[in-house]
Amino acid sequence: MNKSSFFIIGQHAVIEALRNPKRKVLRIFLTEESKKNIHKKSPNQNLLNNVKVYFKTKKELDKYSTRENLQHQGYVAEVEPIHKPILKEYIKDKDNITLICLDGVTDPRNIGSIIRSAASFNIDGIILKERNFPSESKLMYKAASGAIEYMNIFEVSNINSTLKNLKEKNFWVYGFDSNGKKDFTDIEWKGNNILLFGSEGSGMHKHTSKYADFLVKIEINKKIESLNISNSAAIVFHHLSYLKKRVD
Structure with missing residues (x-):
């Protein structure tokens, strides 16, 4: 095993890694x-070409997923990380960009689910604190179900300074908070936007929330305290995708 390589498991995670020319x-x-x-899923493309393939029994593959209590589905791959995109370079000369910023979100399953929803609804990228991103997590790759191969993930050293720089480049920052005064569906969502989500337990860090231009909320049944962050994110992403289709 190479020093930089790691293992991923699961049908969708492995097949999409094989399909990704950058991976x-x-x-x-x-x-x-x-x-x-x-071969059934890609009859016109030999995804196993130029890849070392080893055949194992289900039991032999269990050792790669037992510790995380995950189902490998008969697929395990050793992969290298993809080249990290640079946020400053990505936003150059682009308009109407929508980025997600995760403040204090560390759970690999939630991050993977958010990546899956973001890719599904054409969000442009995700900003995370470098040390909070579980870049080699089997659980994250499994939860992302292959979508990580199609998402721009920007790892930054400091969330607050990143938001400050983006605001100076004409990005609006919308912090999602249950105490927000306005429902997010009442926003027009034009221009360049940052969707700022805090952790499930404590929400956005107090200092980070100061960089939000607006605090907005998702209106839900008053009897229910809150939504899981990945569910909240999916609702928002779908709404923005719907608005974009109407404009197009």
């Missing part, structure tokens, strides 16, 4: 059944 897949471990399934 280097070093080795893949499959059951006979999962190999057949790969």
